[in-house]
Every structure is written in structure tokens, then in C-alpha cells.
Amino acid sequence: MNDRLLDFSIKYGFLILLFGLIIFFSLTTNGFASARSAAFVLQSVALTGILALGVTCTLVVDGFDLSIGAVATSALMLSAYSMVILEHSALVAVLLCLSMGALVGLINGLLIVRFRVPDLLATLGMMFLLIGLQRIPTQGNSIATGMSLGNGVVAEGTFSKAFLWIGRHRFDLVIERLLPMPVVIFLLIAVFIWLFLGFTRHGRMMYAIGSNERAAGLVGVQVNNYKIAAYMISGVTASIGGILLAARLGRGDIASGNNLLLDSVAAALIGFAVLGAARPNAFGTAIGALFVGILLQGMTMMNAPYYTQDFVKGAVLVSALVFTFYLSSRRTGAGR
Amino acid sequence: MPAHALEVRGLLKSFGRNSVLKGIDLTLDYGSVTVLMGANGAGKSTLVKVVCGHHSADGGELHLAGKPFSPLNAADAIAKGVVTVHQSIDDGVIPDLDVANNLMLDRLAEPGSGFFVREGKLRREAQRVADSMGIEVDLKARVADLAVADRQMIAIARAMARKPEVLILDEPTSSLSATEANRLFALIDRLRDAGVAILYISHRMSDIRRIADRILCMRDGLISGAFEDKPLDYEAAVTAMLGHSMLEVDFTVQRASVAVIELQDLQLTVEAQAINLAAHDGEVVAVIGLLGSGKSRLAEVIYGINNAVSGQMRIDGKQYKPVSVQHAVQQGVFMSPKDRATNAVIPDFDIANNMxxxxxxxxxxxSFLNGKRLRRRARDMNQQLGVVCQSETDAIGTLSGGNQQKVMIARWLMEPCRVLLLDEPFQGVDIGARRDIGKHIRASANGRATLVFMSEIDEAIEIADRIVVMAEGSINGEYLNENIELGSLISDISGSETALSGQAQ
Known part of the structure; x- marks a missing residue:
């Protein structure tokens, strides 16, 4: 009986907590339980959610990508540079950002697989490098139309309408202009990664690598290629996050996106606890991101001050980790 | 001085339901080298771990120098005078420090050794220790830059700095070359003369011949033989270690038909003699040999993990030169590796996904998996091999060792292949599962050549049409599995004749 209770709580505890929170906030605050508020929560987690889905892929192969935040801000600066200073079209800017993300992922992967640099260190180094690199072309300044480029030249390009549309368009759903574009992209990526990891043979082999790399190699899985692919997926999703951020802000703001790394890693790790998976998974990651978003939204509506937010996120993360690692280890112990 | 340095009586140890030591009795004497032999899973390492304090005994008594001895942990065992040098050398040294610091490390760690390091004194004492051990390396060299043998010597010298009663060496030569090993033996001779009781664990017959004063054999958690009278009877020792409780062989031996895989002048290491071997359609060939005889290496070469020094391989008459595991699998060469837990099992996966x-x-x-078809196939294979489980979606970790191994073998029986390599398929497998696996391998043998790499004679006789014996990286004998003369087989395994004459010392 006790075992079954433990099993049940490991499996559904987190989801029950999530629904409990939703009901609690709906009852205690005015306006939490509304479509607008739901769309707002989704919008607030879309960016971190997208990055978190990428980092989930690296966690699946037992790796880690610390460079996602820096890739996102680099994409932000690159898109601004491309459109405002080089006066490219939206399409060129987007393609540039995506290939930058893929290239960074490829380099991360090669550092880890070919040069045997431990994943945390390789991606930490890459993070540093990118944070520095994105500031060099503009001498550390933010990019906006009308900025001075020296020699009396002024940047004349603008963020194209099409580009801003990616970040700002809202689709009608029941209510007019309800669903923001980034949310749609987040949901699309979530479904894609969920299908890829859970239902394709490639995803299955990536999980095998994460669980026992040696054994996977000995059955003929191309371990190195899959690891590199995981980092490339992570790089591309991070650059998508950066593009959305740029399109929302409408300028190449050097200081934005600081929290992206921590928030998205937290979402992916919280995801371990969802459905008792005890391993990285796309569904859990999306729920983890939502969980944080709902909690913050509800607390904001209850007038909790903004500076408590990081504390709350940290507390959720730590409890989710205890939940995952301590309870699941007890479960495997009991199952024997 | 008490009669024995270490005395063990009725030692019991089990892990869960699995009893590993079933009443071990042994003694170690001062100034004598006792060699402990035993196949994989015989319980050697568990015995060592109990004596050196990693595990606590479930029953039985240990006496060290006449006094009761029950170490609380590894540090306690060392303090009381039992020092162990483990198989992996870097456990015993700090690679980033220089030789002098490594030799003096225990002194530095002693309480009350002072806050500041006195460099001059440290180097003088290190020099003294090095001289007394016959270590001739630059004391300022970083240990990581030294040869394996030197690192090993330093690990032993460090151990000796504590003046132990008993020194345990766990397969110390497994990564040493012949000349390096000779230097180690000289050191062991010196320690023996100084009166230390040494327990030396090894499979290498050449080592054992060189240094053993007496031999103990372990098998299935018991001491299965003790050999003390000179000259030592090495062949009897191998028999006691491997055992040959004859089993009924209830199949007709296949005669050689069409060759599927041929190895021609294949040289595994620079020192080894070339291998010529063919395995035929429908045939099960057992390649047997002790640990380090090169049989795993041979399997790895055929599977594309390692390269041979020279020679070639052919499959169905066509040149076969695998560059990677994927490449080997594509060409129909499958391998189930040894050490299931590290090399084969995906612990996070269920039975069906593992298989x-x-x-x-x-x-x-x-790209999309068809989960239903996958599980149905796994269910079929479970039935064919008799995997005991509730369903094919059970976590792999809930199965017993034997059933896990059935899943690992089933993995490679799913698709037809040309050459099936099974490296130690019966490692950590109970007798029932061993029968099931063996029967299935034989039943499915047509259409491929099967090479089974193992160290136990009875297992080979149970399963094989032909038995090939390896020693020192080359083939030492070949037998059709009919009325095998065990004496000759065993002397081939221990490498007595050809290997010794081939290896002029």
C-alpha cells in the first residue's frame, strides 16, 4: 500500500500540485482564470520554454549546454545587426541567426566529442566567447535605427515589419488577438521535440546514449554524430529564442536575455519530476516551464513583489530535484 | 611471532540472495607469496574487499598476526596492517604530484606532521624510501609522466611505507609489459625477503610460475584447491580453478562445412604469433583461454573495435576489414560483449527497448517507431529464450542476471547474421539461464558462424562443436568436441608447452 502511494505520488504528484496551484490562484485572485491571463502566462514562458526544449536534447545524451543563453542574445544582436546596419531583409536575418545557432552547436559538439572537453566546460567557454563576441561589432553598444556608426554615418536600416510580426503578432482564438506568435512557435517546437525524442528511433538512440554510452556504441549507434546533433538542436532552438526576443523588443538590446539560461535550465530540470520520468523529457520540460510561469503570474496577481521571483524559482527547482532523485531512488530500492 | 600473518576461517559474504563467499578458509604466511587464482565471478574480488575493509563479513573470523581482525573501513584495515594495491594503478598514486611527494604522502597526511612542508627533509626521506625499494626514477618527475610500471612501483612503495603485515596485489601486471613486470617481480622478491606476507591475484601463468610460493584456487565462493608442495602443480591448479564437472552433451557435433569467416595470419599484438582460424556455417566454435589470453582482443578485432597488427579476415571469401562497429554490424557481424552491466545493458530502458x-x-x-510491432517482437523473443518477467515492458533492472543476459543475447538473435560473436555470454548467469541460452544458440546456429569466447571448460563443452584454446595472444590448441582429453586441453590453457618454448626468457 505504501509502495503504491509512493509510486502514485512520484508519478502524478507534480501535475496534481500544478492543478492545485491553478485552482488556488483562480479562487484567491481576480482574473487569473481567464483566457487573457492564460495567454499571458504562455507568452511569459515561451522563450525560456523554447530554450529549455533545446537543452533537454543535450540532457538526453547526458550532456549539458550552458551556452544557450549566450546563443540567444547573440541571435538577438545578430538579427539587429543584420537588419539595422547591413540592411538585410527579415528572411536573411532569420536564416543568419539559425545558421549561427547551428554552427555554435556544431562547434560545441566537436569540442566535446572530438577534443574531449567536458560538456560543462566546453559550453561554458562558448558562453563566454559569445557574450564577448556579440559586443565587438558595435563596440559594446545596443543596436537601434539611427545609431551613430562613427565617421558621421548613421545606421539607416530598420527592423522589417515581417520580422516584428514574428514576435508581436497575435492570432484570434475565441477572443480577438489572443494568442501571440511566440506561443505558437513554442508549442510547435514542443510538439516537434516531444515527437522526436519520444517516438522516433533517433530519439530512442539518444536516450540509449545518455543511459549507457558504451553499450550504445557497441550495438552500432553512431554516438558521436548523435551527440553533435543534440548540441546543434540546442543551438538552433536557442537562436529561435533570440530571434523572438529581438522581434518582441524591436532593437538589439545588449542587456536583455540575462535570465534566459538559468530559467530554461531550471525548466528542463523541473521536467525530470513530471510523471515520475526521472530523466529529461520534452513534455516535462514544457510543463516545468509552465509551472514556473503560472506560479509567478499568480504571485504577481497576489501582489508579491518582483524581487521574490528568483527565490521562488529556486525553491521550486530544488524541491523538484529532491522529488526526482530522492523519491525515485527510494522507489527503485523498494522495487527490488 | 604468530604462525600466520593472516588467517581466515569460514568467511561468508552475500549480496541480497546471491551468496558470493560460502565459507573461505585461508592462511597467509610471513615471507611468502600466495597466488590466488579464480575465474570471473569466483569471488576473488569480494574476498579482497572484505579483507581490505570495503565490505564487512557476514560470518566467519579473520585473524591478523594472531589477533582478531575486523576492519571497519579501508583506512582502518590499512592502519592495522593490511595494504592493498588495486588493479587500477591510479588509485594508489596522485598523478599530478611529483614522485617524492607521492612517496611521502601518507607521512604528510598524518596528524601532527606540522603545518609547513619541510621540502629538504621530505626529499631526503623520499630518497631513502626509493632506495630501499630499488626505485630508480627522478624524484622530481610528475607521476603522471612516468611509465605504468614506475607508477605501480610507487603505489607499492607508498603502501610499504606503512610497514604492513599483509600486502595484497590485485592483478598488478595486467597493464605491464614483460620487462616492466620483471622489475615488479624483483620488488616482490625483495619484500618477501623482508618478511611481508603477500597475496598475489593473477591469471597470468607466466607471473604465477615466476613468483608463486603457493597457489590457492577459488571457484564458486570456495577455496577449490591449495598447492604448496614444490614443484607446484600448475595444471592441477588450473583444473581446480576452472573445474570440469562433466555435463551431458546432448547434441551431435557439426563437422566443418562451408567456411564463413576466415582469419589469415592475424597478429593481435606485436609479440603474439599469428592466428589462422576458420569458422563454418552452422558451427559453434568456443574460443577459450584465461583472462589476458587475447580472446577478448580477438573478438574486438573481428567486431571492428580494435585493429590487428597484421593479417587479414575474409567473410564468405570476400575481404572483411571493419573500420567501426556500425561497419561490422552492416556486414553481418554481431557481438554481444562481456561485462553486461558496463557494455550492454541500457539501465533506463525496459526489456523491449533494450532488446x-x-x-x-x-x-x-x-523515422517513427512502431511501438506495437517492437513490443510484439520482444515478447516473441522473450518466449523463445524463456525470459522470466511479467511483461516485455518491465524495467531491465528488475530482472535477474541470467534473464538480463538472455535479453542481451536475444538482442543479437533478432536479425540473421553471418558471424555471431559472444564474449563471455555466461558471465554472472545461473545454470538454468545458461542452459536456455546455450540451447537457443545451438538451435539457431544454422546460417551463420558462431564464435563464443569464454574461460570455463565445462561451458565450452556444453555448447561448442569445436574448441580453440588461446594463450598469450595466439592459438595454442584446437579440439573437436568429441572425447576431449582434458589433460591436454588444460595444459594448452595454462600455456605450458608451446607458449613457453615460444617465449624464450
Whole structure:
């Protein structure tokens, strides 16, 4: 009986907590339980959610990508540079950002697989490098139309309408202009990664690598290629996050996106606890991101001050980790 | 001085339901080298771990220098005078420090050794220790830059700095070359003369001949033989270690038919003699030999993990030169590796996913897996091999060792292949599962050549049409599995004749 209770709580505890929170906030605050508020929560987690889905892929192969935040801000600066200073079209800017993300992922992967640099260190180094690199072309300044480029030249390009549309368009759903574009992209990526990891043979082999790399190699899985692919997926999703951020802000703001790394890693790790998976998974990651978003939204509506937010996120993360690692280890112990 | 340095009486140890030591009795004497032999899973390492304090005994008594001895942990065992040098050398040294610091490390760690390091004194004492051990390396060299043998010597010298009663060496020569090993033996001679009781664990017959004063053999958690009278009877020792409780062989031996895989002048290491071997359609060939005889190396060469020094391989008459595991699998060469837990099992996966891992594309439409088809196939294989489980979605970790191994073998029986390599398929497998696996391998043997790499004679006789004996990286004998003369087989395994004459010392 006790075992079954433990099993049940490991499996559904987190989801029950999530629904409990939703009901609690709906009852205690005015306006939490509304479509607008739901769309707002989704919008607030879309960016971190997208990055978190990428980092989930690296966690699946037992790796880690610390460079996602820096890739996102680099994409932000690159898109601004491309459109405002080089006066490219939206399409060129987007393609540039995506290939930058893929290239960074490829380099991360090669550092880890070919040069045997431990994943945390390789991606930490890459993070540093990118944070520095994105500031060099503009001498550390933010990019906006009308900025001075020296020699009396002024940047004349603008963020194209099409580009801003990616970040700002809202689709009608029941209510007019309800669903923001980034949310749609987040949901699309979530479904894609969920299908890829859970239902394709490639995803299955990536999980095998994460669980026992040696054994996977000995059955003929191309371990190195899959690891590199995981980092490339992570790089591309991070650059998508950066593009959305740029399109929302409408300028190449050097200081934005600081929290992206921590928030998205937290979402992916919280995801371990969802459905008792005890391993990285796309569904859990999306729920983890939502969980944080709902909690913050509800607390904001209850007038909790903004500076408590990081504390709350940290507390959720730590409890989710205890939940995952301590309870699941007890479960495997009991199952024997 | 008490009669024995270490005395063990009725030592018991089990892990869960699995009893590993079933009443070990042994003694170690001062100034004598006792060699402990035993096949994989015999319980050697558990015995060592109990004596050196990693595990606590479930029953039985230990006496060290006449006094009761029950170490609380590894540090306590060392303090009381039992020092162990483990198989992996870097456990015993700090690679980033220089030789002098390594030799003096225990002195530095002693309480009350002072806050500041006195460099001059440290170097003088290190020099003294090095001289007394016959270590001739630059004391300022970083240990990581030294040769393996030197690192090993330093690990032993460090151990000796504590003046132990008993020194345990766990396969110390497994990564040493012949000349390096000779230097180690000289050191061991010196320690023996100084009166230390030494327990030396090894499979290498050449080592054992060189240094053993007496031999103890372990098998299935018991001491199965003790050899003390000179000259030592090495062949009897190998028999006691491997055992040959004859089993009924209830199949007709296949005669050689069409060759599927041929190895021609294949040289595994620079020192080894070339191997010529063919395995035929429908035939099961057992390649037997002690640990380090090169049989795993041979399996790895055929599977594309390692390269041979020279020579070539052919499959169905065509040149076969695998560059990677994927390449080997594509050409129909499958291998189930030894050490299931590290090399084969995916612990996070259930039975079905573990089993189907190599052939996922057979269960996919495009990239998408067909879960139903995959599970149905796993269920079929479970039935064929008699995997005891509730369903094919059970976590792999809930199965017993034997059933896990059935899943690992089933993995490679799913698709037809040309050459099936099984490295130690019966490692950590109970007798029932061993029968099931063996029967299935034989039943499915047609259409491929099967090479089974193992160290136990009875297992080979149970399963094989032909038995090939390896020693020192080359083939030392070949037998059709009919009325085998065990004496000759055993002397081939211990490498007595050809290997010794081939290896002029």
C-alpha cells in the first residue's frame, strides 16, 4: 500500500500540485482564470520554454549546454545587426541567426566529442566567447535605427515589419488577438521535440546514449554524430529564442536575455519530476516551464513583489530535484 | 611471532540472495607469496574487499598476526596492517604530484606532521624510501609522466611505507609489459625477503610460475584447491580453478562445412604469433583461454573495435576489414560483449527497448517507431529464450542476471547474421539461464558462424562443436568436441608447452 502511494505520488504528484496551484490562484485572485491571463502566462514562458526544449536534447545524451543563453542574445544582436546596419531583409536575418545557432552547436559538439572537453566546460567557454563576441561589432553598444556608426554615418536600416510580426503578432482564438506568435512557435517546437525524442528511433538512440554510452556504441549507434546533433538542436532552438526576443523588443538590446539560461535550465530540470520520468523529457520540460510561469503570474496577481521571483524559482527547482532523485531512488530500492 | 600473518576461517559474504563467499578458509604466511587464482565471478574480488575493509563479513573470523581482525573501513584495515594495491594503478598514486611527494604522502597526511612542508627533509626521506625499494626514477618527475610500471612501483612503495603485515596485489601486471613486470617481480622478491606476507591475484601463468610460493584456487565462493608442495602443480591448479564437472552433451557435433569467416595470419599484438582460424556455417566454435589470453582482443578485432597488427579476415571469401562497429554490424557481424552491466545493458530502458536497440529501423516507419510491432517482437523473443518477467515492458533492472543476459543475447538473435560473436555470454548467469541460452544458440546456429569466447571448460563443452584454446595472444590448441582429453586441453590453457618454448626468457 505504501509502495503504491509512493509510486502514485512520484508519478502524478507534480501535475496534481500544478492543478492545485491553478485552482488556488483562480479562487484567491481576480482574473487569473481567464483566457487573457492564460495567454499571458504562455507568452511569459515561451522563450525560456523554447530554450529549455533545446537543452533537454543535450540532457538526453547526458550532456549539458550552458551556452544557450549566450546563443540567444547573440541571435538577438545578430538579427539587429543584420537588419539595422547591413540592411538585410527579415528572411536573411532569420536564416543568419539559425545558421549561427547551428554552427555554435556544431562547434560545441566537436569540442566535446572530438577534443574531449567536458560538456560543462566546453559550453561554458562558448558562453563566454559569445557574450564577448556579440559586443565587438558595435563596440559594446545596443543596436537601434539611427545609431551613430562613427565617421558621421548613421545606421539607416530598420527592423522589417515581417520580422516584428514574428514576435508581436497575435492570432484570434475565441477572443480577438489572443494568442501571440511566440506561443505558437513554442508549442510547435514542443510538439516537434516531444515527437522526436519520444517516438522516433533517433530519439530512442539518444536516450540509449545518455543511459549507457558504451553499450550504445557497441550495438552500432553512431554516438558521436548523435551527440553533435543534440548540441546543434540546442543551438538552433536557442537562436529561435533570440530571434523572438529581438522581434518582441524591436532593437538589439545588449542587456536583455540575462535570465534566459538559468530559467530554461531550471525548466528542463523541473521536467525530470513530471510523471515520475526521472530523466529529461520534452513534455516535462514544457510543463516545468509552465509551472514556473503560472506560479509567478499568480504571485504577481497576489501582489508579491518582483524581487521574490528568483527565490521562488529556486525553491521550486530544488524541491523538484529532491522529488526526482530522492523519491525515485527510494522507489527503485523498494522495487527490488 | 604468530604462525600466520593472516588467517581466515569460514568467511561468508552475500549480496541480497546471491551468496558470493560460502565459507573461505585461508592462511597467509610471513615471507611468502600466495597466488590466488579464480575465474570471473569466483569471488576473488569480494574476498579482497572484505579483507581490505570495503565490505564487512557476514560470518566467519579473520585473524591478523594472531589477533582478531575486523576492519571497519579501508583506512582502518590499512592502519592495522593490511595494504592493498588495486588493479587500477591510479588509485594508489596522485598523478599530478611529483614522485617524492607521492612517496611521502601518507607521512604528510598524518596528524601532527606540522603545518609547513619541510621540502629538504621530505626529499631526503623520499630518497631513502626509493632506495630501499630499488626505485630508480627522478624524484622530481610528475607521476603522471612516468611509465605504468614506475607508477605501480610507487603505489607499492607508498603502501610499504606503512610497514604492513599483509600486502595484497590485485592483478598488478595486467597493464605491464614483460620487462616492466620483471622489475615488479624483483620488488616482490625483495619484500618477501623482508618478511611481508603477500597475496598475489593473477591469471597470468607466466607471473604465477615466476613468483608463486603457493597457489590457492577459488571457484564458486570456495577455496577449490591449495598447492604448496614444490614443484607446484600448475595444471592441477588450473583444473581446480576452472573445474570440469562433466555435463551431458546432448547434441551431435557439426563437422566443418562451408567456411564463413576466415582469419589469415592475424597478429593481435606485436609479440603474439599469428592466428589462422576458420569458422563454418552452422558451427559453434568456443574460443577459450584465461583472462589476458587475447580472446577478448580477438573478438574486438573481428567486431571492428580494435585493429590487428597484421593479417587479414575474409567473410564468405570476400575481404572483411571493419573500420567501426556500425561497419561490422552492416556486414553481418554481431557481438554481444562481456561485462553486461558496463557494455550492454541500457539501465533506463525496459526489456523491449533494450532488446531492439540495434535494429530500431526494422521497427520504424521512416523515422517513427512502431511501438506495437517492437513490443510484439520482444515478447516473441522473450518466449523463445524463456525470459522470466511479467511483461516485455518491465524495467531491465528488475530482472535477474541470467534473464538480463538472455535479453542481451536475444538482442543479437533478432536479425540473421553471418558471424555471431559472444564474449563471455555466461558471465554472472545461473545454470538454468545458461542452459536456455546455450540451447537457443545451438538451435539457431544454422546460417551463420558462431564464435563464443569464454574461460570455463565445462561451458565450452556444453555448447561448442569445436574448441580453440588461446594463450598469450595466439592459438595454442584446437579440439573437436568429441572425447576431449582434458589433460591436454588444460595444459594448452595454462600455456605450458608451446607458449613457453615460444617465449624464450
Amino acid at each position: 531492439t536497440l540495434p535494429f530500431l529501423s526494422a521497427f520504424s516507419n521512416g
